Amino acid sequence: MKQSNKATRGIKRNHVIIGVLAAIGFSIAFYTCNIGFDKKEAAKNEITPLTKHWEKAIPHQEIPVGLTSISAESCGACHQEIYQEWKQSTHAVAFQDLQFQAEWKKDDILTCLNCHTPLQNQQEFIVKGLINGDYKTPLKEPNPRFDKKLQLESITCATCHVRGGNVIGTIGTINAPHKTVKDPEFLSEKLCVSCHNVIDELNPVLVCTFETGDEWENNWAKKSGKTCISCHMPEIERPVSTGMKKQLSHFHNFPGSGIPKFFDTEAKKLESLEIEESSIKEMYLVGETIDYVLKLKNSFAGHSVPTGDPERFFVITFRLMDGHGKMIKEVEHRIGEEWQWYPVAKKLSDNNLKPLEERVYNFKYDIKKQGMLTFTVEIAKHRMTEENAKYNGILGKYPLSIEVFKKQYCIKTE
Ligand code: HEC
Ligand code: HEC
Ligand code: HEC
Ligand code: HEC
Ligand code: HEC
Structure with a gap:
């Protein structure tokens, strides 16, 4: 989710007094402390119903028979490995996430x-x-x-597994101590897509643009039976619950970009890029040209890369330095989207790599004098720009990028 940086400043707030509201019911005009908001205007207020699925919470869930809680921690008493994997996932911290806290607190958008x-x-x-x-x-x-x-467990086990007093699974086990129903249709990519594919405008400066589901719909991955789950929840053979016999299970860490949420942790990464390089000689003669080609192909992701959050991007950097570490030539390329957020949110450009799309980057340099050169090729994946991190007050508190690829060549020139 991305919100305008500028537009949220200086917005007049409508402080609805909840107590009053609850007491009088919502057909009656409510009290507000917004300046210049008189009774006549208040009477014009209309209540718009919630129609889209993401405008509503998943209804309150009761504890399935056989359990004493729906917290992940309680599931973890028996499903220990799965619990540990989930705990390290970004799903488990989607609420505590520093950027999320900074953004949603600006306008308290429930x-x-x-x-x-x-x-x-x-x-x-x-x-x-x-x-x-x-x-x-x-x-x-x-x-x-x-x-x-439970709030602090963010996208918790029960988000995906508990509905109507049942634990939903795909196995159809008879060994569980809790009430269980088998529903593979529910636990399919449709579940993932319900959150990972929303394209909508909340207001002119606040838009939702996650298109991962649509991107996946029309490419090789879907055709060959690869789903969100087969790539992001790889299969493992193991006991699903402590003391049970081994069976087919799924890794619950939901690896993705590999950019961790905290400085002292690592996040599991899936590789999307197939990287091919042309060769670099150890020695070049003055007058010769270094002609280096880097080919990137989105061979392994079933959607564009980056996908989802429009703030993510890759940076490809070529650096040529002399023997004293002085920069001779530096070139940067970016893969990602560019947005204007104000006065209306609008996508300006998008060069995300589509599934199986290939892009070629060329670096050329004519050798001018003798000596040693160092040539570095680097690919980094970024969660967001430093500017946005600064705006959200989280610069220095939040890992912003990871290195995806790095190669260094020492070149002699004569
Ligand atoms: C209830 C909504 C919801 C559902 C359902 C959901 N996700 Fe997510 N997912 C999120 C949110 C929100 C984040 C971002 C958390 C953050 O970064 O703080 C996320 C993050 C991820 C990431 C990590 C991205 C990264 O690299 O940081 C992956 C991968 C992922 N989800 C895959 C899946 C898959 C696969 C499914 C289905 C089995 C799924 N999600 C179901 C909301 C959901
Ligand atoms: C007291 C131990 C215990 C607790 C607590 C527990 N489970 Fe289970 N669960 C089991 C056992 C045992 C099985 C069956 C494993 C087998 O068949 O090998 C099981 C099976 C499952 C299955 C697979 C069902 C199927 O048929 O596909 C799911 C999903 C599941 N549990 C989720 C949860 C969730 C979510 C929680 C917490 C809300 C939870 N469990 C709490 C012991 C437990
Ligand atoms: C984002 C959704 C999501 C969350 C969160 C999640 N699961 Fe699952 N889980 C799934 C899906 C999807 C499957 C089934 C995959 C399949 O069979 O294709 C599954 C399968 C399982 C199974 C059956 C065995 C297996 O590994 O396939 C158990 C047990 C289970 N989950 C327990 C848990 C527990 C415990 C938690 C919390 C610590 C949890 N899950 C969190 C989506 C989720
Ligand atoms: C064929 C395997 C494959 C399929 C299918 C697939 N993904 Fe991915 N996904 C990847 C890989 C590989 C990455 C790592 C991208 C990178 O950083 O290089 C990734 C990254 C992500 C990310 C992190 C976003 C980013 O750019 O950092 C999210 C979120 C995600 N996938 C969600 C989904 C959802 C939801 C689905 C189903 C609609 C899905 N994926 C289907 C392989 C897959
Ligand atoms: C329809 C479901 C949905 C809603 C509603 C939603 N988000 Fe998210 N959010 C996601 C998903 C899915 C991701 C993970 C995207 C990815 O990694 O590709 C995410 C990720 C994020 C991230 C982490 C970005 C990162 O780079 O790790 C932030 C911050 C965020 N959302 C803020 C918000 C704010 C603020 C709102 C309300 C204005 C909001 N979200 C509403 C689904 C949602």
């Missing part, structure tokens, strides 16, 4: 929570509609069953 803490149990408020269709003024009431601890 809609954001529907994908980051999706169960109603995890949300402090029940949202019934939007006042005048504005996401910044939801018609809300306190949730008496709000579970603060």
Whole structure:
């Protein structure tokens, strides 16, 4: 999700007083402390119903028979390995994520929570509609069953596995101590796509643009039966629960970009790029040309790369330095989207690598004098720009990029 940097500054807030609202019901005009907002205007307010799936929380879930809690921690008592894998995933910290906290707090947009803490149990408020269709003024009431601890588990086991008093699985086991139903259709890529594919405008400066599902729809991956789950939840043979016999299981770390969320941790990465280089000689003569070609192909991802969050990008850097470490020539290329966020959010360009798309980068340099040269090729994947991190007040607190590829060549020139 990306929000305008400029537009959110100086916005007048409609502070709806919840107590009053709850007491009088929502057909009556509400109290507001917005300057210049008189009673006549208030009467014009209309409640817009929530119609899109991501505008609503997943309804409150009860504890399935046989269990005492739906927290991931409690599932982890028996599903230990799966719990440990999930705990290291970005799903497990989608709420605590520093950028998320910085962004959604700006305008308290409760809609954001529907994908980051999706169960109603995890949300402090029940949202019934939007006042005048504005996401910044939801018609809300306190949730008496709000579970603060579950909120901190973000996209938790129960998000994907608990519905209507059942644990949903794909095995059809008879060995579970909890009520279980088999529903492979529910636990398919449709579940992933419900959050990973939303293209909508919340308001002119706030847009949702995750197109990973659509990108996957029409390419080799889908045709060959590769889904979000087969790539991001690879199969492993192991006991699914402590003390049980080995069977087919799925890795629950949801590896992706590999950019960690915290400085002292590592994130598992999936490789999307097939990288091919032309050769570099050890020695060149003055007058000769270094002519280096780097070929990148999105061979392994079933969608564009980067995908999802429009702030992500790759940077390819070529650097030629002399024997004293002085820069002779530096060239940078970027793969990603570029957006204008103000006065209206608009995509300006997009050179993301489509599935199986190939791109060729060329570096040329005419050797002018004798000596030693160092040539470096680097590919880095970035979560966001330093400028955006600074704006969100998280620069220095949040890992922004990882190195995907690095090669260094020492070249003698005569
Ligand atoms: C309830 C919404 C929701 C569902 C369902 C969901 N995701 Fe996610 N997913 C997210 C959010 C939000 C993030 C980002 C978390 C963050 O970065 O803080 C994310 C992050 C990811 C990432 C990590 C991206 C990275 O590199 O940082 C991968 C991979 C991923 N999801 C795959 C999947 C797959 C596969 C499924 C289906 C089995 C799935 N997701 C289901 C919301 C969801
Ligand atoms: C007291 C131990 C225990 C707890 C707690 C527990 N489970 Fe299980 N679960 C099991 C056992 C045992 C199985 C069956 C494993 C087998 O068949 O090998 C199982 C099976 C499953 C399955 C597969 C079902 C199928 O048929 O596909 C899922 C999914 C699952 N559990 C999710 C959860 C979730 C989510 C929680 C927490 C809300 C949880 N479990 C809590 C012991 C437990
Ligand atoms: C983002 C969704 C998502 C989350 C979060 C998630 N799972 Fe799963 N889980 C799945 C999917 C999808 C499958 C089935 C994959 C298949 O069979 O194709 C699965 C399978 C399982 C199974 C069956 C054995 C296996 O590995 O295939 C168990 C048990 C299980 N999950 C437990 C858990 C527990 C415990 C947690 C929390 C610690 C958890 N899951 C979190 C999506 C999720
Ligand atoms: C054929 C394998 C494959 C399939 C199918 C696939 N992915 Fe991916 N996905 C990858 C690889 C590889 C990456 C790593 C991209 C990179 O950073 O190089 C990735 C990265 C991601 C990311 C991180 C975004 C980024 O650019 O950093 C998300 C989120 C994601 N995938 C979600 C999904 C969802 C949702 C689906 C299903 C609609 C899906 N993927 C289907 C292989 C796959
Ligand atoms: C429809 C579901 C959905 C809604 C609603 C939603 N998000 Fe997300 N969010 C996602 C998914 C999916 C990802 C992971 C995208 C990826 O990695 O490709 C994500 C990732 C993020 C990230 C992490 C980006 C990164 O680079 O790791 C931030 C920050 C974020 N969202 C903020 C917000 C804010 C603020 C709102 C409300 C204005 C919001 N989200 C609403 C689904 C959603």
